[in-house]
Amino acid sequence: MKRTVTCTVCPNGCEIGIEYNTKEDAVLNGYGCKRGVSYALDECFEPKRTFxxxxxxxxxxxxxxxxxxxxxxxxxxxxxxxxxxxxxxxxxxxxxxxxxxxxxxxxxxxxxxxxxxxxxxx
Ligand code: SF4
Structure with missing residues (x-):
């Protein structure tokens, strides 16, 4: 599966590409820092929102x-x-x-x- 996620952790708003079958084999690109990696993985596998x-x-x-x-x-x-x-x-x-x-x-x-x-x- 292929997806693009816009990281909302900081104002840079990196467009992170993610290609995966499982969380373990996910390949990411376009992120500016590690926080974007965990944001994109969360968004694909366990999305969260402030209520x-x-x-x-x-x-x-x-x-x-x-x-x-x-x-x-x-x-x-x-x-x-x-x-x-x-x-x-x-x-x-x-x-x-x-x-x-x-x-x-x-x-x-x-x-x-x-x-x-x-x-x-x-
Ligand atoms: S990946 Fe890092 S630099 Fe890019 S928007 Fe997310 S937090 Fe900001």
Whole structure:
């Protein structure tokens, strides 16, 4: 199989060519550094994405709070992640960066708030 992957690890955006049958026999070209090799291999064999969403919040003038994971999680569980956050309900105040779940879906990524919301009486 042949693929081209655009590396998003740094602004250089190297176009990495990858030819493979298995991860072990993959041949890569076009990468500017080793980080691109692991990015391209991950993208072909176990793609990951940073998960962003919002959760319900009460006690604030907003009804939802934006959240994200602190690192990319497997792309294959993004739908499960969306279902998981539907069940989360928080109460203001909450600070930007505050941890909502420590080991989100057993991925070792934290789920954190990406906005500070004061309580209604603040
Ligand atoms: S391969 Fe290296 S230099 Fe190229 S975009 Fe990825 S991180 Fe940047």
């Amino acid at each position: 962003t969403s919002s959760v319900k919040i009460s006690g604030s003038d907003r009804r939802v709070l934006p959240v994200r994971t602190t690192k990319p999680i497997p792309k294959s569980i993004l739908m499960k992640a969306a279902k998981e956050v539907e069940g989360i309900s928080l109460k203001a105040p909450i600070k930007c960066g505050e941890v909502i779940e420590n080991d989100f879906l057993n991925t070792k990524a934290k789920l954190i708030a990406t906005m500070t919301l004061e309580g209604e009486n603040a």
